[in-house]
Amino acid sequence: TQLLSLLHSLWQSLQDSLTPYSYFDVPEFLGSAAVEPNALYRHVQLYLQRSLLVASSPPPPRLTLSLPRSASVSGTSSSPTAPVPHVSLSPNHSVADTFEGHRAVWTHHADTLQDSLEERRSFSLRLPKRHAATVLPAYLAHLAAAADHLERSSRARRLHTNAASPTRAWASVPFCHPTTFDTLALDPALKARLLSDLAAFAGGAEFYRRTGRPWKRGYLLHGPPGSGKSSLIAAMANHLRYDVFDLELTRVATNADLRALLIQTTNRSIIVIEDIDCSLHLTGERVIVFTTNHVDGIDPALLRPGRMDVHVRLDACGPHAVRELADRYVGVGAGHEMLDAAEDAIVRGGAEMTPAEVGEVLLRNRDEPEAAVTELAAELKARRRDTDDDDALRQWELSDGSPTKKGRKGLGWEGKVRILGRLRSLTKSDSGRR
Numbered sequence: 001t002q003l004l005s006l007l008h009s010l011w012q013s014l015q016d017s018l019t020p021y022s023y024f025d026v027p028e029f030l031g032s033a034a035v036e037p038n039a040l041y042r043h044v045q046l047y048l049q050r051s052l053l054v055a056s057s058p059p060p061p062r063l064t065l066s067l068p069r070s071a072s073v074s075g076t077s078s079s080p081t082a083p084v085p086h087v088s089l090s091p092n093h094s095v096a097d098t099f100e101g102h103r104a105v106w107t108h109h110a111d112t113l114q115d116s117l118e119e120r121r122s123f124s125l126r127l128p129k130r131h132a133a134t135v136l137p138a139y140l141a142h143l144a145a146a147a148d149h150l151e152r153s154s155r156a157r158r159l160h161t162n163a164a165s166p167t168r169a170w171a172s173v174p175f176c177h178p179t180t181f182d183t184l185a186l187d188p189a190l191k192a193r194l195l196s197d198l199a200a201f202a203g204g205a206e207f208y209r210r211t212g213r214p215w216k217r218g219y220l221l222h223g224p225p226g227s228g229k230s231s232l233i234a235a236m237a238n239h240l241r242y243d244v245f246d247l248e249l250t251r252v253a254t255n256a257d258l259r260a261l262l263i264q265t266t267n268r269s270i271i272v273i274e275d276i277d278c279s280l281h282l283t284g285e286r287v288i289v290f291t292t293n294h295v296d297g298i299d300p301a302l303l304r305p306g307r308m309d310v311h312v313r314l315d316a317c318g319p320h321a322v323r324e325l326a327d328r329y330v331g332v333g334a335g336h337e338m339l340d341a342a343e344d345a346i347v348r349g350g351a352e353m354t355p356a357e358v359g360e361v362l363l364r365n366r367d368e369p370e371a372a373v374t375e376l377a378a379e380l381k382a383r384r385r386d387t388d389d390d391d392a393l394r395q396w397e398l399s400d401g402s403p404t405k406k407g408r409k410g411l412g413w414e415g416k417v418r419i420l421g422r423l424r425s426l427t428k429s430d431s432g433r434r
């Protein structure tokens with residue numbers, strides 16, 4: 001056996017010196033006892049599963065399909081879907097990838113150990129020898145980023161809520177809220193700016209590292225009940241694919257409890273605090289969302305730069321949101337006279353209905369689209385605040401597209417959604433509740 005093994009290594013050395021390729025092995029487990037999982041093996045597995053096997057054309061001739069019994073809901077959408085089988089490269093088969101013009105070939109090996117039923121699995125990567133030294137680091141970084149993205153997009157997310165003190169523990173359930181930025185009726189300008197702000201935050205690792213700022217972003221959502229604050233949080237969580245930690249401050253008795261809870265929150269999470277009259281110190285890659293129905297009552301100290309970076313006012317539906325909801329709920333599109341009447345009531349008459357109220361009218365008439373939009377127009381007409389047509393067209397606030405109150409000027413994005421951006425912790429101190 002020893003002689004054979006020696007001959008085998010000699011043969012491999014000879015081959016290695018003659019071949020134009022370099023080979024890199026990625027075993028599944030590390031160490032002499034092979035018990036420590038190799039994270040890189042998992043990255044390669046994921047990368048091949050999604051990026052190559054599904055997309056490569058023509059596909060490799062032999063794939064292994066599996067559906068573990070524990071497989072729960074999966075898929076990248078926020079709504080539950082049937083479990084999708086895992087696809088993997090069958091043992092001793094290869095698949096090719098192209099990176100920066102270079103061909104990389106992955107082979108999956110599965111060797112049964114002598115005198116044992118145990119199997120050792122590994123991937124080997126073949127790269128052109130001349131370029132291997134320069135290509136490998138960049139290729140591995142690309143692979144790790146893709147695997148990380150795939151892992152997050154397929155990971156089941158959870159909604160955490162804090163139990164009553166003194167347990168200092170979070171309880172969690174699967175997070176499957178159906179609201180996304182696609183289903184949310186929002187002013188298009190506000191939607192676009194929120195999406196770009198979230199993208200800048202989520203992709204800002206290098207920026208936050210370079211500037212030394214804690215990688216976190218505070219949002220203040222304010223508006224009346226039913227204006228969509230919770231829905232927007234769900235859409236943000238689904239968009240970023242973050243977990244949600246709903247922090248109920250009335251259940252937190254002491255500062256130590258609060259700190260213990262915050263320490264347990266994971267990176268890539270949204271922390272929701274509905275009672276914002278508090279002071280918190282948070283660091284790490286997190287989005288903190290504060291909500292309130294009455295922004296005017298907030299202690300100005302809490303609105304100072306660095307605490308709540310982005311202020312979003314959600315309010316009554318603007319005409320755009322009404323049309324979007326009518327289309328989505330009952331399939332009535334633009335041009336319908338009742339929608340024109342609804343728009344007129346909002347724009348000229350100052351009528352106000354929150355998205356929740358509009359949704360409710362449409363929902364209870366969902367089998368009769370005509371009746372739905374007629375009732376909606378009637379309801380808005382009844383809420384008109386003008387009596388004469390001289391009441392000039394009202395200004396529109398960019399943040400929510402809803403009419404401003406008499407005498408107030410539209411503030412625009414800068415006014416309503418302020419990116420304050422100063423280096424500061426979320427609040428002055430971590431002294432807990434005030």
Ligand SMILES: Nc1ncnc2c1ncn2[C@@H]1O[C@H](COP(=O)(O)OP(=O)(O)OP(=O)(O)O)[C@@H](O)[C@H]1O
Pocket residue numbers: 183184185186223224225226227228229230231232293325355356357359
């Ligand atoms: N922008 C929107 N687009 C579509 N539906 C919406 C929107 N805003 C609210 N809704 C509907 O109204 C319902 C209530 O909204 P939501 O709970 O998000 O409001 P909220 O501002 O958080 O209210 P509260 O202050 O009472 O918690 C949602 O379930 C959703 O169906």
